[in-house]
Amino acid sequence: MKPIRILLAAAFAAVAALPAATVQAQNVQINGAGATFPYPIYSKWFAEYNKLHPEVEINYQSIGSGGGIRQLTNQTVFFGATDGPMTSDQQFQAPGPILHLPTVLGAVVPIYNIPGVNTQLKFTGKVLADIILGTINKWNDPAITALNPGVNLPATDVTVAHRSDGSGTTYIFVDYLSKVSPAFKSKVGVATSVNWPVGVGGKGNEGVAGLVKQTPGSIGYVELIYAKQNKIDYGSVQNMDGEWVSATLESVTAAADAASKAMPKDFRVSITNAPGKNAYPISSFTWLLFYESPKDKQRSKIMVDFVKWALTEGQKFASDLGYAPLPPEVVALEMEALKRIKV
């Protein structure tokens, strides 16, 4: 009899202790969804923040910028994330004003596979746009050879590889090409998926990189991080000041420097083709999205605290993962803007 009684008592004690334990911990779960591009840094941040605040658990679903915006509008998630700022139309559909907060910077680089060419090619925005439009369709076109004296470019056809899935990477790339080429702007335009005049589509960065690697005479575009991690060579691009700049974390942050001087109040700014001697022209912010007057004050307080941490302490994780950190001026502006969230 005795052992059974002890067991029973132990069981009761365990059951009684359970609710007490959960009350003490007061776990808070916060759900967000959106862009896939910043997913590695966001998941790093959420994990690091969880180490500092074990009671806070932030879940992030990288379902794409469009999906993030839609779920935020429907209020099925607490915060969203996007690679392209919300349009005025989209903001109008949301039940309340939404705050855009830049978190890190990314860049898109042109990659190519030309038999016999091992040097880094130089592109101007105009030439890049004409290649993507299909108006330049041979690698030895005078427009390309003029930029690359001494490089023996073959007379092979150009095959353009682009993303087949909707993507922030595409958004950044076509945003840049539309700024530098009126023809591109009128024929293609800016969106996460566009109507490409020529070429083949690959799914994801790996799809485009795979197509370029395998197709002699091809050109495509991938995220800087992806090109770096997979050691893919990429071309340099002429910036607004006429300098040829290769994408590096420094040259991407330099592109944001210029923008920080004329930052609009809502942070919805495109920094492609940014001025500045060292600025890499195909760069972009990526944003977190919050309601300015959220219903859930407790979660808002936590997220404001999280963003403050991510913009300061958290920035040191960016470069390891291949993202360019924000310039300090932008961080200062955001710290000010965070006060707009009513908690």
Place this chain on the structure above:
Amino acid sequence: MSKSPSSRRSADDRGFRLGTGFFALLVVLLVLGIFIELFRTSNLSIAKFGFRFWTGKVWDPVAGEFGALPFIWGTLYSSILAMLISTPIALGIAIFLSELSPRPLRTPLAFLTELLAAIPSIVYGLWGIFVLVPLVRKLEVLTPVWMKKIPLFSGPPLGVGMLSAALILAVMVIPFTSSVAREVLKAVPASQREAAYALGATRWEAIQAALRYGRTGILGAVMLGLGRAIGETMAVTMVIGNNPQVSWSLFAPQHTMAAVIANEFTEAADDLYLSALIEIGLVLFVITVVINALSRFLIWSVSREVKVKVEPPVVPVPAEPEVAA
């Protein structure tokens, strides 16, 4: 007193019938629900484009102009090509396994073909990118100039495109068609073959008789494969080139309905775009229903034909075995 055994049994029967009937009804409700929901959520695009959606060739999310024709074309063209390639191979496998194969080979071979069906489509897609596409590109590079003038083989040698998609689909469809066809052939009564042999038929003629006997089932097997080909998404999108255009060329990159939905749904933020993508789903649904109806009709007409054609010769046949005996 309790009810008599017979009345209890009939009550059980009724309950059983109601239960199973409910489950059958569930399927109908589900299909109807899917249709209504697709129709409801795509009304923005239906209202804007109307029938033009089916014939439009432009898919431009920036301008808000959406036409489904290139995707409809790509889906049907790739599926039909895949059926043309896979059907003879699948039937060959089925006939070999059920009629000709030495007994010890039968089970392992059948197991291996069915294993093909268990491979995830992403794996097929990766295999496509790294193995099939380079092979197809080599083939395209080797295509002589005079052949390139034929619209079927025009265009630059990209590797990705309709031919790669059709080939990968064919490989994916083979296990479905062949295993159902094999089951059908196994179900053909031995008396059919024995009768054919008794008439002095060769092995090939006896197999023909078995094939004829099982042709409705075999047609069903082919249709099952077609259904699989139409709905396949991941492997196709990885090798087809994803360029929405209507082209006869096997070398041209094209696009399919399932692929465009999978590719663009997550980033479709504006309402009309999303609605157009859902309408693609609706079009795919309608086309699947039409193809299913057509295949039912085909099976029905073939099975009717069997009755009509087979009955008359029944009369003279008994005379011959008597002579032989």
